[in-house]
Amino acid sequence: MTATRLQKSIGINEADIKIVNKNSYHYETTWLHEASAGTLHHNRVLYDIAGVIDRNKVEFVQGTVERIVPEENRVLLGDGELSYDYLVVALGSEAETFGIKGMKEHAFSIVNVNAARKIREHIESQFSAYNKEEVKNEERLTIVVGGAGFTGIEFIGELANRIPELCDEYQIPREKVKIICVEAAPTILPGFDPELVKYAISRLEKKGVTFMIGTAVKEATPEGIIVGKDEEQLFEIKARTVVWAAGVRGNSVIDKSGFEALRGRVKVSPDLRAPGYDNVFVIGDAALIINKDTNRPYPPTAQIAMQQGIVCAHNLLALIRGEKEELKAFEPDIKGTVCSLGEDDAIGVVYGKKIKGTIASIMKKVIDNRALFMIGGLSLVLKKGKFKFV
Numbered sequence: 001m002t003a004t005r006l007q008k009s010i011g012i013n014e015a016d017i018k019i020v021n022k023n024s025y026h027y028e029t030t031w032l033h034e035a036s037a038g039t040l041h042h043n044r045v046l047y048d049i050a051g052v053i054d055r056n057k058v059e060f061v062q063g064t065v066e067r068i069v070p071e072e073n074r075v076l077l078g079d080g081e082l083s084y085d086y087l088v089v090a091l092g093s094e095a096e097t098f099g100i101k102g103m104k105e106h107a108f109s110i111v112n113v114n115a116a117r118k119i120r121e122h123i124e125s126q127f128s129a130y131n132k133e134e135v136k137n138e139e140r141l142t143i144v145v146g147g148a149g150f151t152g153i154e155f156i157g158e159l160a161n162r163i164p165e166l167c168d169e170y171q172i173p174r175e176k177v178k179i180i181c182v183e184a185a186p187t188i189l190p191g192f193d194p195e196l197v198k199y200a201i202s203r204l205e206k207k208g209v210t211f212m213i214g215t216a217v218k219e220a221t222p223e224g225i226i227v228g229k230d231e232e233q234l235f236e237i238k239a240r241t242v243v244w245a246a247g248v249r250g251n252s253v254i255d256k257s258g259f260e261a262l263r264g265r266v267k268v269s270p271d272l273r274a275p276g277y278d279n280v281f282v283i284g285d286a287a288l289i290i291n292k293d294t295n296r297p298y299p300p301t302a303q304i305a306m307q308q309g310i311v312c313a314h315n316l317l318a319l320i321r322g323e324k325e326e327l328k329a330f331e332p333d334i335k336g337t338v339c340s341l342g343e344d345d346a347i348g349v350v351y352g353k354k355i356k357g358t359i360a361s362i363m364k365k366v367i368d369n370r371a372l373f374m375i376g377g378l379s380l381v382l383k384k385g386k387f388k389f390v
């Protein structure tokens with residue numbers, strides 16, 4: 001967002017702009033739950049970075065950022081390094097396992113395209129193996145999702161639609177498959193409107209999802225997970241697929257680079273710069289900003305990340321042009337939130353109005369297409385957009 005905004009306003013020789021990414025593509029992170037469940041092919045989720053930048057103004061460098069040395073204005077890549085006058089850190093997030101034993105080793109996380117692809121392939125391979133084996137192992141058909149926040153619920157919604165297709169393909173009775181969602185909080189989607197939460201639970205339960213609310217995940221093992229409402233009453237759920245969707249932290253590059261951070265997120269100044277470094281902007285999931293009304297951090301969302309990208313481009317341009325007084329303070333403009341419950345269903349609050357069902361699902365696709373449009377214009381929407389509205 002920063003690069004595509006910057007290229008619209010900056011002159012051809014006004015600055016040398018480089019955008020660095022470890023892949024030649026970027027992806028719609030907000031669609032990864034679909035690729036993970038297999039309801040959307042992973043190629044539909046990603047697009048070439050070279051295709052959205054103006055190569056007269058921005059150079060694409062494919063490389064993995066290993067560490068930033070902000071005192072020396074250097075970015076160390078897997079092979080080589082870059083130096084900078086101004087830096088924008090927009091490296092996104094990683095799964096937060098809160099130190100839960102075995103989670104890193106035995107659970108999947110929906111964090112990037114490759115991770116999403118692995119989840120889809122793993123679930124399919126379990127169905128295929130079940131179909132072929134003489135002595136049936138029911139654990140292959142149990143999928144546990146840890147966390148009933150946004151990511152967990154959106155993934156479960158897709159999964160609930162995908163399972164009947166897999167059952168058909170591998171001749172498995174639907175009732176053999178278990179989708180279990182374990183959530184430590186007393187409700188799913190904490191903070192969401194209770195009436196909409198009730199709707200989501202009833203819709204997903206009808207599709208065969210079991211919710212274990214107020215139940216904490218204590219450990220992940222090669223056989224499944226250990227859960228419990230309290231320490232005395234722990235029990236094991238045997239499952240070959242465990243997907244951990246209970247939280248994210250900022251990219252580990254942040255901590256490795258010595259930035260002052262909380263769970264890998266840099267508490268940025270109002271104009272989005274890192275404390276102590278006037279030439280480093282941090283935006284998106286790697287940045288932490290406080291909601292003044294609640295005195296708590298805003299959750300990391302694409303909505304905020306994209307708005308920050310725009311303000312960051314403006315502020316960079318002001319600095320490059322020596323117009324320090326023109327720097328803008330970032331103020332999130334939360335237009336609403338829509339959580340999908342599968343391709344055909346959703347819940348949300350948009351401009352203060354509650355929506356659910358088909359209307360909400362259409363709105364979700366409009367939001368998805370808008371995100372593409374803001375980065376790559378109409379051509380990207382036509383290539384990757386979602387047009388099946390009902």
Ligand SMILES: Cc1cc2nc3c(=O)[nH]c(=O)nc-3n(C[C@H](O)[C@H](O)[C@H](O)COP(=O)(O)OP(=O)(O)OC[C@H]3O[C@@H](n4cnc5c(N)ncnc54)[C@H](O)[C@@H]3O)c2cc1C
Nearest residue numbers: 021022029030033064065091092284285300301302303305
């Ligand atoms: C399944 C799911 C559903 C979501 N749904 C919503 C939603 O409905 N609404 C909403 O507002 N938010 C949603 N979010 C959150 C949203 O996706 C993120 O807040 C947003 O994508 C953050 O943007 P970002 O630019 O910080 O990071 P990202 O979009 O993750 O981009 C980070 C980029 O950095 C690259 N990168 C990472 N590490 C390196 C490295 N070391 N070197 C080089 N490149 C690197 C990555 O390849 C990637 O291209 C969802 C998230 C998930 C996982």
